[in-house]
Amino acid sequence: MYIYSATDIRAWDEYTILHEPITSIDLMERASQACAEWLQQYQQQTTTGFVIFCGKGNNGGDGLAIARLLAESDHPVTVYILEFGHKGTEDFQTNLARLHGSKAVIKFIPAEENIPALTAGDIIIDALLGSGLNRPLEGLTAKVVKHINQSGLEVIAIDIPSGLMVDSSSIGNTVITAQHTLSFQCYKPAFLVAENESFVGHLHILDIGLHPNFPLEHPAANRWINQALVQSIIKPRNKFAHKGTYGHAAIIAGSQGMMGAATLSAKACLRSGAGKLTTHIPAVGYTIMQIAVPEAMTYTAGKEYIELAVDLGKYDAIGAGPGWAQHDTHKALLESIFQQTTKALILDADALNTMAQHQQLLERLPRHTIITPHPKEFERLFGKSANDFDRIQLALKKAAHFKIIIVLKGRYTLVATPDGLAYFNSTGNPGMATGGSGDVLTGIITGLAAQGYTPSEAAIAGVFLHGLAGDLAAAYTSQESLIASDLVEYLGDAFHQLVL
Numbered sequence: 001m002y003i004y005s006a007t008d009i010r011a012w013d014e015y016t017i018l019h020e021p022i023t024s025i026d027l028m029e030r031a032s033q034a035c036a037e038w039l040q041q042y043q044q045q046t047t048t049g050f051v052i053f054c055g056k057g058n059n060g061g062d063g064l065a066i067a068r069l070l071a072e073s074d075h076p077v078t079v080y081i082l083e084f085g086h087k088g089t090e091d092f093q094t095n096l097a098r099l100h101g102s103k104a105v106i107k108f109i110p111a112e113e114n115i116p117a118l119t120a121g122d123i124i125i126d127a128l129l130g131s132g133l134n135r136p137l138e139g140l141t142a143k144v145v146k147h148i149n150q151s152g153l154e155v156i157a158i159d160i161p162s163g164l165m166v167d168s169s170s171i172g173n174t175v176i177t178a179q180h181t182l183s184f185q186c187y188k189p190a191f192l193v194a195e196n197e198s199f200v201g202h203l204h205i206l207d208i209g210l211h212p213n214f215p216l217e218h219p220a221a222n223r224w225i226n227q228a229l230v231q232s233i234i235k236p237r238n239k240f241a242h243k244g245t246y247g248h249a250a251i252i253a254g255s256q257g258m259m260g261a262a263t264l265s266a267k268a269c270l271r272s273g274a275g276k277l278t279t280h281i282p283a284v285g286y287t288i289m290q291i292a293v294p295e296a297m298t299y300t301a302g303k304e305y306i307e308l309a310v311d312l313g314k315y316d317a318i319g320a321g322p323g324w325a326q327h328d329t330h331k332a333l334l335e336s337i338f339q340q341t342t343k344a345l346i347l348d349a350d351a352l353n354t355m356a357q358h359q360q361l362l363e364r365l366p367r368h369t370i371i372t373p374h375p376k377e378f379e380r381l382f383g384k385s386a387n388d389f390d391r392i393q394l395a396l397k398k399a400a401h402f403k404i405i406i407v408l409k410g411r412y413t414l415v416a417t418p419d420g421l422a423y424f425n426s427t428g429n430p431g432m433a434t435g436g437s438g439d440v441l442t443g444i445i446t447g448l449a450a451q452g453y454t455p456s457e458a459a460i461a462g463v464f465l466h467g468l469a470g471d472l473a474a475a476y477t478s479q480e481s482l483i484a485s486d487l488v489e490y491l492g493d494a495f496h497q498l499v500l
């Protein structure tokens with residue numbers, strides 16, 4: 001599934017109108033019906049009515065159609081139309097004429113003194129501006145939005161909270177703060193960044209039946225990692241398989257006091273289907289590893305932390321970094337790993353911090369290495385970004401420059417590939433913001449890469465399975481109680497859900 005820009009969404013609209021074919025006003029009706037149905041399901045016993053704020057573009061047109069549909073179902077509806085000093089789009093006008101025949105109360109806001117007082121119990125619907133927004137809100141529009149935000153009432157945004165840019169940062173701008181956003185057909189870039197979370201609230205993507213052929217003809221660089229995509233990657237296991245079929249992985253991890261990172265990575269690697277696993281750990285962790293993960297072979301190098309890595313050429317995938325802590329020897333260790341790596345390499349945690357301190361290491365990264373930084377680690381590696389959109393662009397730039405895959409962890413984890421594609425993961429929950437969660441991800445991606453999945457396949461499927469295991473675990477134990485070991489426990493169920 002693609003994540004389209006505002007321009008692409010408009011093109012999809014036009015494509016649907018031309019090829020279904022359907023008139024623009026009927027398409028608006030379909031979108032509005034989907035919203036009205038959602039709202040009727042959602043309204044509470046305490047809801048006294050709907051107050052709908054409309055602009056004069058097609059977002060406002062949606063608002064007017066929603067008003068009519070709700071009024072037809074006997075809900076008290078008041079509509080406020082913000083005077084922009086023009087007549088409004090054709091579909092806006094058609095819907096205004098249709099609304100005049102209904103029981104909805106229609107009022108206009110030509111000036112600040114006409115901004116209405118809002119009463120508790122009403123649900124506010126924001127249909128002021130949608131994907132046609134091309135500049136920050138100002139003047140009367142900004143005042144109306146601030147008034148709505150200050151009311152403390154429940155706000156439901158249609159398509160996108162008014163004032164929020166679809167494709168670029170809205171930091172510092174006046175934007176509707178919605179509790180729910182009802183958007184159409186596909187995810188938009190604005191919904192995927194942490195800086196917009198407080199505006200968007202709970203997101204609901206409503207299917208309005210835009211033409212299915214458009215995505216086939218218009219691939220986009222931004223993509224959504226969902227079950228269908230991951231199902232197309234993960235292959236059923238071969239009936240004649242033996243452990244050699246699924247590769248030999250190595251996990252180079254752990255130090256005194258951080259052997260948990262190593263055992264979590266190791267278990268996750270094995271639970272992701274790697275045929276064999278050898279852990280490279282310091283001597284202090286030998287017994288811990290042998291007892292915690294009896295399925296793994298263990299090679300010790302260094303006393304309290306890993307000092308060297310040998311004989312790595314035989315591995316199909318190597319995961320390195322979890323629980324290393326910071327030691328001077330790690331620069332040489334990384335150089336040695338880079339030299340010996342012949343296939344996939346996954347770097348996380350202290351391996352990334354070492355690279356951040358010795359930036360020249362970045363230039364020596366083997367091609368198609370996967371790095372899995374969280375935003376702070378990313379910043380240490382590549383510098384600060386002014387906003388989340390810039391950070392995504394920087395990740396794509398660095399992925400292309402170093403020919404690596406960058407997994408930038410977050411609510412919608414980004415997988416940036418060297419060929420300029422940005423995949424956003426759909427699974428996961430805040431319960432996974434807990435120690436060891438990243439170590440599990442390193443193990444999963446290493447385990448998948450060892451089986452022969454390409455680095456981008458391993459990264460995409462890995463982040464999805466990791467998040468899905470988190471969702472299944474949270475459903476069982478709650479987000480609060482979720483610990484990283486649960487992610488390992490629920491990986492099996494996550495694979496089950498893929499129904500191979």
Ligand SMILES: NC(=O)C1=CN([C@@H]2O[C@H](COP(=O)(O)OP(=O)(O)OC[C@H]3O[C@@H](n4cnc5c(N)ncnc54)[C@H](O)[C@@H]3O)[C@@H](O)[C@H]2O)[C@H](O)CC1
Pocket residue numbers: 009012013027028029031055056057058059060061062084089128129130131132133134135136137138141158159160184185210
């Ligand atoms: N497939 C779909 O997603 C469908 C979407 N629909 C709805 O249509 C809107 C987009 O409509 P459009 O008329 O293009 O844009 P707006 O309603 O957002 O209004 C644009 C209008 O406003 C002017 N403008 C832009 N920025 C500002 C500003 N800061 N202040 C004031 N005015 C501004 C701009 O110049 C235009 O004149 C989409 O969001 C959906 O809600 C359809 O209903 C069907 C399918």
Ligand SMILES: [K+]
Pocket residue numbers: 059126127128129130157158159160161162
């Ligand atoms: K809106």
